[in-house]
Amino acid sequence: MLELRGLSKAFGGIQAVVDFSARLEKNRITGLIGPNGSGKTTLFNLITGFIKLDRGEVFFKKEKIDGLLPHEIASRGLVRTFQLSRVFPRMTVLENLLLAPQGQMGEKLWALGLKRERVRDEENRNLKKALSLIEKIGLLPLKDEFAENLSYGQQKLLEMARLFMANPEMILLDEPTAGINPLMIRKIMDFILTMREMGKTFFIIEHNMDVIIECCDWVFVLDHGEKISEGTPEEIQNDPRVIEAYLGT
Amino acid sequence: MDLFLHLCVMCLIYIIFALSLNLEIGYTGLFNFGHVAFFGIGAYTSALLTLHHFPFELGLVMALTLSGIFGFLLGLPSLRLRGDFFGIATLGFGEMIRMVFQNEVWLTKGPMGLPGIPKPTLFSFRFATLPQYFLLTLGFTAITFLFLRILIRSPFGRVLKAIREDEIAAEALGKNAYRFKIKSFVVGSIFAGLAGALWGHYTTFISPNDFTLLETILVLLIVVLGGKGTEWGPLLGAALLIFFQESLRFLRLPPEYGRYLAPLQQMIFGALLIFMMLFRPEGLIKERGRRVYAGTQRVE
Numbered sequence: 265m266l267e268l269r270g271l272s273k274a275f276g277g278i279q280a281v282v283d284f285s286a287r288l289e290k291n292r293i294t295g296l297i298g299p300n301g302s303g304k305t306t307l308f309n310l311i312t313g314f315i316k317l318d319r320g321e322v323f324f325k326k327e328k329i330d331g332l333l334p335h336e337i338a339s340r341g342l343v344r345t346f347q348l349s350r351v352f353p354r355m356t357v358l359e360n361l362l363l364a365p366q367g368q369m370g371e372k373l374w375a376l377g378l379k380r381e382r383v384r385d386e387e388n389r390n391l392k393k394a395l396s397l398i399e400k401i402g403l404l405p406l407k408d409e410f411a412e413n414l415s416y417g418q419q420k421l422l423e424m425a426r427l428f429m430a431n432p433e434m435i436l437l438d439e440p441t442a443g444i445n446p447l448m449i450r451k452i453m454d455f456i457l458t459m460r461e462m463g464k465t466f467f468i469i470e471h472n473m474d475v476i477i478e479c480c481d482w483v484f485v486l487d488h489g490e491k492i493s494e495g496t497p498e499e500i501q502n503d504p505r506v507i508e509a510y511l512g513t
Numbered sequence: 514m515d516l517f518l519h520l521c522v523m524c525l526i527y528i529i530f531a532l533s534l535n536l537e538i539g540y541t542g543l544f545n546f547g548h549v550a551f552f553g554i555g556a557y558t559s560a561l562l563t564l565h566h567f568p569f570e571l572g573l574v575m576a577l578t579l580s581g582i583f584g585f586l587l588g589l590p591s592l593r594l595r596g597d598f599f600g601i602a603t604l605g606f607g608e609m610i611r612m613v614f615q616n617e618v619w620l621t622k623g624p625m626g627l628p629g630i631p632k633p634t635l636f637s638f639r640f641a642t643l644p645q646y647f648l649l650t651l652g653f654t655a656i657t658f659l660f661l662r663i664l665i666r667s668p669f670g671r672v673l674k675a676i677r678e679d680e681i682a683a684e685a686l687g688k689n690a691y692r693f694k695i696k697s698f699v700v701g702s703i704f705a706g707l708a709g710a711l712w713g714h715y716t717t718f719i720s721p722n723d724f725t726l727l728e729t730i731l732v733l734l735i736v737v738l739g740g741k742g743t744e745w746g747p748l749l750g751a752a753l754l755i756f757f758q759e760s761l762r763f764l765r766l767p768p769e770y771g772r773y774l775a776p777l778q779q780m781i782f783g784a785l786l787i788f789m790m791l792f793r794p795e796g797l798i799k800e801r802g803r804r805v806y807a808g809t810q811r812v813e
């Protein structure tokens with residue numbers, strides 16, 4: 265599904281990511297762990313085009329995507345989230361969801377005049393989907409509330425629902441459960457597992473080992489920008505190099 | 514009665530002008546400080562063509578077209594810039610266009626201005642009297658309002674708002690922010706051109722001095738006072754400010770005080786802008802979430 269070849273990035277003197285190669289298989293949940301500052305977010309930024317690569321190549325569904333702009337990569341079906349939740353604060357919960365579907369007819373100016381019927385049908389379909397989704401995550405009473413008025417956990421949940429609406433083939437999640445309570449963590453994990461059932465592929469940065477153990481099929485470990493280990497969650501937990509990276513200096 | 518109708522016409526023209534700016538500032542988050550340039554391009558284009566005996570229909574169409582083209586040409590490079598640099602670029606453009614009006618004497622007659630702009634004739638009906646012109650501007654205002662409302666409430670408008678809120682997150686969802694911003698900017702420019710053309714044919718005399726930064730500030734103030742990012746804000750803002758400004762003009766002050774009037778008005782506007790920013794930045798009408806119901810869409 266996603267193939268990374270020798271990705272490298274330096275910021276001034278800091279080698280943030282060093283020669284990272286990996287293959288991520290379709291319909292799997294792959295984890296990415298590592299101490300703070302080890303280059304995990306940077307790696308995501310490189311894959312999704314938010315930061316330019318120094319070296320390396322990225323292939324998504326066998327197509328070379330490095331060098332493309334973020335929105336081009338996203339519209340090819342590879343969508344990411346950010347470490348801090350990024351809902352659209354002064355748009356309602358419902359609008360946040362309705363925005364997400366890709367390639368909407370009603371986003372084209374000419375279609376607003378010439379394809380009124382299709383635009384309306386499409387909008388109504390999305391509306392139904394969004395409303396049932398909002399009901400499922402328990403935000404129905406808040407559907408017309410600005411997203412900025414939600415709690416942080418609710419915002420993260422909304423972000424997951426938005427991904428669900430966007431319906432990409434592959435999703436990169438940057439610490440989806442950071443800073444929220446165990447109940448919300450459970451809900452978010454359920455989201456991830458449901459979407460995997462639907463055939464989605466995940467790449468997840470996560471510090472919470474419980475989440476890694478329950479969700480991930482395979483885990484990469486980064487330290488100082490280098491991949492120091494990979495394996496199943498069980499193998500990783502017992503790998504002395506990983507333990508040293510987390511405990512050592 | 515005439516005075517009242519005059520106020521209404523001015524008000525309607527500024528409503529169109531402010532609605533177009535609201536699309537950019539209020540919904541797309543583009544802080545355009547050179548909006549008056551498109552007002553001016555519209556005014557000069559239509560005035561020059563009709564003064565050369567072309568029909569008003571052609572003048573109007575060309576005014577909108579040229580405003581749109583200039584919007585596109587300015588947007589192309591400047592919308593790649595970050596917000597604050599975009600503001601400076603538009604500010605520069607506004608001044609530049611005014612210098613063109615001032616210095617290209619062969620075309621614009623320079624500081625002399627263009628007198629005697631004919632009253633418009635649309636489909637062989639001449640809008641010569643004040644009530645007729647009022648109806649004409651009312652019609653165009655209604656068209657502008659409804660057109661922009663359709664735009665804003667559509668999925669297209671939703672993307673504009675998302676870009677205003679968080680451009681990076683919008684890109685991460687696959688929206689091409691640059692292209693949406695250009696489209697918004699071009700549409701805004703076109704309607705500013707419409708307002709300008711209507712204004713030129715109404716006053717029948719335009720000169721470069723009519724298109725200074727002060728006009729941009731006035732229309733900015735209308736949008737901010739009324740409530741940016743709301744459908745009715747620009748209407749309320751224009752009603753308040755234009756009535757205020759135009760009635761000052763008709764105060765029967767002794768001539769020795771008359772010359773203080775313009776600076777005084779600018780001071781009041783400046784103070785008002787600061788006051789609004791400090792105490793009610795969201796404007797008189799506050800932006801609220803749109804309620805959407807299955808099947809129908811309406812605003813609360």
Ligand SMILES: Nc1ncnc2c1ncn2[C@@H]1O[C@H](COP(=O)(O)OP(=O)(O)OP(=O)(O)O)[C@@H](O)[C@H]1O
Nearest residue numbers: 275278280298299300301302303304305306307347
């Ligand atoms: N835009 C940037 N400019 C300069 N340095 C950066 C930039 N982004 C990241 N870095 C540096 O690169 C290194 C890796 O940062 P990164 O954010 O990728 O770490 P991380 O693994 O995501 O950490 P955390 O777990 O804290 O989120 C850090 O030393 C950071 O300071």
Ligand SMILES: [Mg+2]
Nearest residue numbers: 304305306347
């Ligand atoms: Mg990080």
